[in-house]
Amino acid sequence: MATITRDSLMTLEAYSKIRKTARAQAIEHRKLRSVQLGEHITVQFEDEQTIRRQIQEMLHIEKIFDEDGIQGEIEAYAPLVPDGTNWKATMLIEYPDAHERKRELARLIGVEDRMFVEVEGHSRVYAIADEDLDRENDEKTSSVHFLRFEFPQPAREAVRAGASVKLGCDHTNYPSHVVIAPETLASLAGDLK
Template sequence: MDELSRADLWSLEEYAEARPAFRQRVMAHKKHRQLALGAHARLLFEDALTIKYQVQEMLRIEKIFEARGIHEELAAYNPLIPDGGNWKATFMIEYSDPAERAARLRELVGIEQSVWLQVAGCERIHPIANEDLERSSADKTASVHFLRFELDPDSLAAARAGAGLRAGIDHHAYTVEALAVAEPVRASLQADLA
């Protein structure tokens, strides 16, 4: 997939007008790009549309309208767009109670490396995590991680052909057994590989 450029974005003024309809479109799109992994973890698979929304929101919130600032946002977020041979996802650990979240994040060090996807008939794919900066320490992990799942040639061919997809987490403090990915999500991810 192509990276976003400044030409793909609305000005702040244009975005203010387009935002309600665009936001509704993106929220509907994200429904087929999310995968719950148990009760407290979730993958949100990114693509050009989700990243365009994120960039537009950051520009809006920060009131960025100068070329340099826009290019900095694009440089920060473009790496999250899949390139046709991988899937990229935001991995979120979700505990609503702050004390419970703090305790669990101490127990879940390394969980981002324990997430996996598997195209039917192929090997499990473990992610490359947090390429932009380290989000875990020896004492605790972050509640948000950025993951890249690189597909080997067999997985890529099978996924492009429509093979089923499973996911899970193999962490000693949080395990999710092989979970079948729902068809709308699988189809959305298949489109990333075109």
């Protein structure tokens, strides 16, 4: 697994030159690694490429060029890169209407802990959510959560061998599951060793 370090990042000038032309490829890669779960949840599986782009974008937008600032961005985002035994993802709960969003986020408290991946022939692997900080309170859950799915070795081997995989949620107010598309699964299988 590639590691993101200060020396492996592009300078602000170099990134600025390729930013627009690389955008389409970055969008396609993110799309490949995104799974729609029901009508309102999108799970974007991260990898070294998506996180490297995120760090470069933050450095570009914030005009960060000093060593401490760059290191701070690396430390903030690098934990989202899978390490060979897991998948890491950003979960987005999306309701365009503000009133509906407020109501549904109140109904979906705890949804992040009910997200699972089920590898064919293996037990469900439930997400370990929001390890950096708690993203819900007594009134509502957040519309963004960070998930880690930690796989036992036999499940990792099954994924790499081509087993079918479902992404799902068994929260009372959002029961849903979907079979991960083959092209997406092929990309995700590369995250496991």
